[in-house]
Amino acid sequence: MELHQVRYFLAVASTLNFTRAAEQCNVTQPALTKGIQKLEQELGGQLIYRERQLTQLTDLGKEVLPMLARTLASAETARRRAKEFQRKEIAPLKIGLAPSISASLVLDLIAEIAKIVPGLTVELREGAAEKLIDLLLEGEINAAIVGDVQDIPPRIDDWLLFEERYVAVLAQTHQLANRHSIGIDDLRETVLLERVGCDVAPKIQRSYFPKEPPHLGHCSGHDLHLQYMAAAGFGVILAPEHMPRLPTLKTIPLEGDPISREVRLLAVQGRRYSPAQDAFIKVARLRDWSIEVRQRDVPPGRLPEMATSPALTRTSTTNRFQRIDPIA
Structure with a gap:
């Protein structure tokens, strides 16, 4: 079955006239008739009654009409999207973030890319580092930013972006x-609020509470939930220093900066990058990340200023920023 055969049939179905259908398709009437006959042979039955001045669809023609119309519409949509992609009118970018990686880290990157890739459309997906690696290999996401990761597969390229303390x-x-x-001994005497899936929790347990586990209180899979719990006095969060926080909360360093982690950028090795992915990886690798983690120089209790970008705050029909639910 070829698309021009489907187009010929749909033209006859809408006009019920072979002459007008041929004119509509810009072909000769014999060519249109031959194309429909080949389509009938492939489908195994007559699609159109041809009775002198009377042209009608057969029962089979009526049955397949909506399916063939959808087929042609889908093909034309795919062709149009491909042309838009080649002209960079659409540029999808799917980024995976580990649970303890704040979306604020990529906002400025996206704003920079939007200036050079007008059709940028961004989707952020959250999941454990191991799950994000699987999604990278499956082609479901283009790049991922994760914390400490064990056993990165050989097929994955990784670049160190920065190291940060908790x-x-x-x-x-x-x-x-x-x-x-605040010292580790102080943490033993207080309730810690647990971020489900956080990559730092096992490190804290192994390094600083080897014999007796910390007093873990409430938990959540979302940082904002934990922040509201902390603001209500339910406990203390151990969080990466780049994480934006509620203004009612206070941040205090840990003595000796005992807990830290490396933040890394991941992508599949050897794959051809799309324009948006190529721009994202280049901008991320060239960025001075010390700006993002300058909170280590901010007095305790004071929030770092978060940069806002016009490219992300304005209403736009070409640049879209999408947040979806965490990966199950």
């Missing part, structure tokens, strides 16, 4: 809120 995040009324720094 800080204590707590309510201003918490009993530890007046400290200039």
